[in-house]
Amino acid sequence: MPRIIVQKFGGTSVGDTSRIRRAAARAVAAQKAGMQVVMVVSARGKKTDELVRLAGEFDIDPPARELDMLLATGEQESVALMAMAIREAGAEAVSLTGGQIGISTDDTYGKARIRAIKTDRLKEHLDAGRIVVAAGFQGVSESGDITTLGRGGSDLTAAALAAVLGAERCEIYTDVPGVFTVDPRIEPSARKLDCIGYDEMLELASLGAGVMHSRSIEFAGKYGVPVVVRSSLTDEPGTLIARAGSVPSRPVTGLALVRDAARVTLAGLPDRPGVMAEIFRRMADRAIPLDMVVQDLSVAGIAEVSFTVPQEDLAGALAAAKVAVDELDGAEVTVGTDLAKISAVGAGMPDRPGVAAKMFRTLAGIDCNVVLVTTSEIKVSCLIARDRADEAIRAVHAAFALDREESAGAGRDGNEPLSPAEQRVRTVVEGLQGMEDIVVADVSLDTDQARLSVRPVPDRPGVLADLFEAVAGGPDDDPSTGATVDMIVQNVSHAGHAAISFTVPASEAELAAQLAGAPAATWGEGEVQTDPHVAKLSVSGVGLRSHTGVGLKLFAALAEAQVNVQLIGTSEMRVSVVVAANEGERAVEAVREAFGIA
Numbered sequence: 001m002p003r004i005i006v007q008k009f010g011g012t013s014v015g016d017t018s019r020i021r022r023a024a025a026r027a028v029a030a031q032k033a034g035m036q037v038v039m040v041v042s043a044r045g046k047k048t049d050e051l052v053r054l055a056g057e058f059d060i061d062p063p064a065r066e067l068d069m070l071l072a073t074g075e076q077e078s079v080a081l082m083a084m085a086i087r088e089a090g091a092e093a094v095s096l097t098g099g100q101i102g103i104s105t106d107d108t109y110g111k112a113r114i115r116a117i118k119t120d121r122l123k124e125h126l127d128a129g130r131i132v133v134a135a136g137f138q139g140v141s142e143s144g145d146i147t148t149l150g151r152g153g154s155d156l157t158a159a160a161l162a163a164v165l166g167a168e169r170c171e172i173y174t175d176v177p178g179v180f181t182v183d184p185r186i187e188p189s190a191r192k193l194d195c196i197g198y199d200e201m202l203e204l205a206s207l208g209a210g211v212m213h214s215r216s217i218e219f220a221g222k223y224g225v226p227v228v229v230r231s232s233l234t235d236e237p238g239t240l241i242a243r244a245g246s247v248p249s250r251p252v253t254g255l256a257l258v259r260d261a262a263r264v265t266l267a268g269l270p271d272r273p274g275v276m277a278e279i280f281r282r283m284a285d286r287a288i289p290l291d292m293v294v295q296d297l298s299v300a301g302i303a304e305v306s307f308t309v310p311q312e313d314l315a316g317a318l319a320a321a322k323v324a325v326d327e328l329d330g331a332e333v334t335v336g337t338d339l340a341k342i343s344a345v346g347a348g349m350p351d352r353p354g355v356a357a358k359m360f361r362t363l364a365g366i367d368c369n370v371v372l373v374t375t376s377e378i379k380v381s382c383l384i385a386r387d388r389a390d391e392a393i394r395a396v397h398a399a400f401a402l403d404r405e406e407s408a409g410a411g412r413d414g415n416e417p418l419s420p421a422e423q424r425v426r427t428v429v430e431g432l433q434g435m436e437d438i439v440v441a442d443v444s445l446d447t448d449q450a451r452l453s454v455r456p457v458p459d460r461p462g463v464l465a466d467l468f469e470a471v472a473g474g475p476d477d478d479p480s481t482g483a484t485v486d487m488i489v490q491n492v493s494h495a496g497h498a499a500i501s502f503t504v505p506a507s508e509a510e511l512a513a514q515l516a517g518a519p520a521a522t523w524g525e526g527e528v529q530t531d532p533h534v535a536k537l538s539v540s541g542v543g544l545r546s547h548t549g550v551g552l553k554l555f556a557a558l559a560e561a562q563v564n565v566q567l568i569g570t571s572e573m574r575v576s577v578v579v580a581a582n583e584g585e586r587a588v589e590a591v592r593e594a595f596g597i598a
């Protein structure tokens with residue numbers, strides 16, 4: 001069996017002739033070392049941005065088919081130049097477009113999904129001793145049109161080619177020497193990570209870390225492709241992205257920032273099944289990607305839902321929200337702009353209950369107010385004012401001492417046996433029709449949870465910190481005295497007051513209520529309400545958030561089964577909802593049926 005390596009060079013790594021020569025030299029060196037080499041190359045520098053701008057000169061909303069035709073030329077230019085550079089360096093090379101490689105996609109221009117890849121032509125060239133230079137970011141639809149895979153999509157081409165060719169590894173060459181604890185452009189003391197788990201990297205990428213495209217990590221994780229992110233300018237070893245079992249489990253591995261968030265809140269909604277399904281349907285109709293989704297407990301039969309969208313989708317989201325509110329006899333839609341989302345991600349978070357409290361305390365320390373909170377098992381996200389974002393990232397980075405060298409972690413050969421969840425994913429992957437099809441591996445029910453809601457709480461910095469430090473047993477999160485907080489949800493405030501809900505194991509409900517009572521008592525009317533038994537239903541799989549259909553299907557199934565949703569938490573790997581304890585079984589049955597899971 002020939003040993004194959006895929007090397008991807010991003011736009012910054014092929015920006016000028018000397019960089020193209022340098023990239024070519026790397027590929028030639030790998031071939032000389034005995035590997036068959038597939039290069040995946042992006043458009044040079046800011047070429048794709050330029051082409052988008054150029055299209056805008058003629059049409060502010062250019063036809064998607066023509067735009068894809070145009071954008072694909074950026075990569076076509078760079079693969080041809082790269083093949084010439086390789087010949088100049090004394091090796092054989094052939095450049096291929098997405099269509100020539102045999103990458104078939106669906107026909108969603110601008111963000112097409114890969115359905116299949118034919119490898120015959122690639123393999124023939126490799127066996128003939130040529131370096132294959134593949135155009136990233138593009139494919140061909142069933143009807144024969146050129147499609148693109150979404151901005152940053154060359155990473156996806158590389159991961160996909162590595163998967164179908166059974167490559168030893170997929171190397172992503174870029175302008176930084178690896179994955180850092182946070183974007184080094186924001187925090188110069190950011191530290192390069194030696195390795196990171198697929199799940200953590202997937203969360204970080206989807207929460208804003210631009211170093212890799214989230215769908216490419218989804219893909220690499222699904223097919224078990226080892227990925228290395230490294231510098232195209234130096235020989236440092238880079239960062240290995242591998243399975244969770246082979247990397248250290250840190251409470252916080254890294255931070256990510258989304259600068260352009262906007263909030264939409266639908267208020268005065270009836271508290272009955274079907275509300276979320278209606279909202280998701282209206283957003284899906286307009287292809288609006290929902291990011292943070294927050295539903296807090298209803299008061300006197302009135303519910304409220306908030307979500308964030310990229311600022312550029314705000315107008316569409318607002319229009320869709322107005323239709324939903326009318327349909328649901330809701331009261332009003334409000335929006336918030338100039339917001340940013342900062343997130344902390346770490347696979348070891350479940351073992352360190354104080355992470356959220358520490359993040360809240362740090363934000364309070366710089367007098368930064370938190371508008372919305374959502375958490376999943378391995379991340380905490382806070383929506384804050386955009387003009388505080390950089391300062392907030394730097395403060396949180398320092399608070400978790402992310403600039404400091406970590407102690408030696410677990411082994412990193414990636415050969416540990418698959419966990420049951422990973423095995424389930426593998427089984428589902430084997431039955432996929434299209435390579436990028438959704439993987440819903442499991443629908444589970446945890447009936448051993450309690451929900452606490454604290455309201456009203458004053459809307460000022462420090463409140464979240466006081467509450468969650470108290471519940472965690474103090475600022476040092478001593479596990480012997482605190483309760484283990486699972487999901488945290490804070491919705492937007494009204495008239496200076498907000499509400500916060502969270503879940504804990506049922507056995508810790510009383511303790512948590514007691515601990516939360518102390519800070520609540522200092523907030524005037526603040527009251528802790530406990531539901532000692534609720535059920536948490538989770539749909540888990542790979543890359544759920546990038547498939548907008550998952551939320552829609554989940555909420556439609558719950559509505560059909562007449563199950564009311566109390567709280568929601570979303571992440572890339574999991575969508576969780578809290579429902580009444582006596583509705584849990586009915587809910588899980590309906591959702592399993594909807595996703596075709598036995």
Ligand SMILES: Nc1ncnc2c1ncn2[C@@H]1O[C@H](COP(=O)(O)OP(=O)(O)O)[C@@H](O)[C@H]1O
Pocket residue numbers: 009010011012013042152173174175176178179180181182183184185208209210211212254
């Ligand atoms: N956590 C992170 N680690 C490293 N780089 C990051 C991180 N988050 C964001 N970045 C940014 O990602 C950039 C590399 O991605 P990109 O510009 O898309 O490169 P390419 O053109 O090679 O695809 C870096 O210059 C860096 O500023």
Ligand SMILES: N[C@@H](CC(=O)OP(=O)(O)O)C(=O)O
Pocket residue numbers: 009010011012042043048049074136137150151152153154155
């Ligand atoms: N050229 C495309 C695809 C890509 O992945 O680029 P880069 O590797 O430079 O992020 C884009 O700009 O979106």
